[in-house]
Amino acid sequence: MSAELVAVLAVILAAMVFDYTNGFHDAANAIATSVSTRALTPRIALLMAAIGNFIGAHFGEKVAKTVGSGLIDVPQVVGGLALVLAGVLGAIAWNLITWYFGLPSSSSHALIGGLVGAALVAGETVHWAGIVKKVLLPMVLSPVAGFVLGFIVMVALMWIFRRGRPAKLNRGFRWAQTVSAALMSIGHGLQDAAKTIGVIVLALYVGGYQDSTSHIPQWAYWTSATVLALGTYAGGWRIIRTLGRKIIDLGPPEGFAAETVASSLLFTFGIGLGAPISTTHTITSAIMGVGATKKLSAVRWGVAGNIVGAWILTFPGAGGIAALCYFVVRPFFS
Template sequence: MELAAVVVVIVVALAFDYTNGFHDAANAIATSVSTRALSPRAALIMAAVMNLAGAFLGTEVASTVGKGIISAPEGMAGLAVVLAALIGAIVWNLVTWFFGMPSSSSHALIGGLVGAALASAGTVQWSGVLEKVVIPMVVSPVVGFVLAGLVMIGILWLVKDGRPQRVTRGFRHAQTVSAAAMALGHGLQDAQKTMGVIVLALVVGGYHQGFDIPWWVILLSAGALSAGTAAGGWRIMRTLGRRIIDLDPPRGFAAEATASAVLYTTAFAFAAPISTTQTITSAILGVGATKRLSAVRWTVAGNIVVAWVLTLPMAALVAALAYWALHGLLM
């Protein structure tokens, strides 16, 4: 019975990973597509390949998700908690995807874990949630906004005497590199979150000791994320690439380069599961503000912020409801 439950949880975790891929594909490629640096098909293929590669770069974030957010009980009760958390994250991903809102799959998963743990009267490691989730959730968009603005100001100073057509052409080429770096960072961050949940399920199911990540978990998580990315996320891509600001290649490059740098730093230096969505969106806002404040469609930005704020509690609520339903069926 428990083995079947573990298999179900792994399958659902990979389904979440797939929704993460198509939900967050826009993170890596929306700016490159909107500036015509890459065609949509080429951008999706590149993002899928780099997501796959990024998943193999580390496991620190996976360990944070697996053991630093909640303490799940062993056996069927613990598996019900993990399954409910995944259901909460998947439902919120689908809702925000339907409305084209670039919310955070990472925070949906963490909200799901917290909500399911609370519903089961389990233990939430609030210090880990505060240090690894809440503080980075507040700090990373601010850093992304400010740093992207400074990078853009530096670029504008460097190219002030250049011919506009030559500058545009050069940054279109540069965006292929920055978009690849962004996709690599997305794979580094987001595939690890699914790895952490799968290992948590294996531990509470009694099929794994400790929180080292087996190679097959890395391979499955990387493959599911990459497949989801290849499927695309056109609704959210339109929001990030066109509705916030009309991007040009220099601003697209500055946003992608800044966001990828933030992703690498938080993953390797702090093992913090930050939101790639929030990071790239704040970077786009930062480069847009250097054009002029009115160039940013702040109403759209405000709607995105509302989605960010709602993600943790709404995913937690859905996960709690899912846990109570599962508890009634399984216990």
């Protein structure tokens, strides 16, 4: 077995570990609102999320290509694989740190931040214009859109059903949440499995097993989708509690509104623009927007502030860890 093949396999294995941690770290994104409103039991919700992630992964081609090319230059040598591996390890470490503290940070931006951090210390080119256009702008716009649209959709629902009986409405919206949670899960798979696929394609290209990053082998879809689904089913209960209870007290109408807004944005940015946005940012901001329709004090802004702090730290935090990892793994890639 050649050194190049061993290096490629090491990167793909690390990508699968990241994919799994992404699943249990971000499971909350798809199911926290449904569980907190008792629309679904935790295990049923997790099973639905796992299936939705598996389906959604097959629609993430544009996101995968954004991650696999256009953000950093990686030389087609064994040392280039060290860069990719270090970036993935930085993202894994950040996922585990934020999971431990129950903070719903972005696995997406942890991965991209890790790749950028490793590229900087390796002396490779970072395409900042592409980072700003495809990553940073969507990173800012998606939570702003989530908050505003969450507020608007919730106000619209309150007006449309203003004469309805609360008990009957809650039963109806619990059923509606089954659909919105399923769409949320598919959107999560579309966004998050696609990022792992992008790393696999990048590793194959750098290792010389593909001529370009434009081709995505079918097995990459199936592998990434399966591992993400398994990680999702394992659950991430610390983060589920943060999203489901600590930001606001959700009812079925609020949960439906937040999930509908968040899933719509995931599909719009992912399929329409190929932009790797954060599922975490999107659903959290939608929950805040929905909660603000009650009154501003209904949102626990202290918890929200901690989450925003984790968002801000994710890119440089994962990048810094990846930079350290590069110096550790580089001697093994020669």
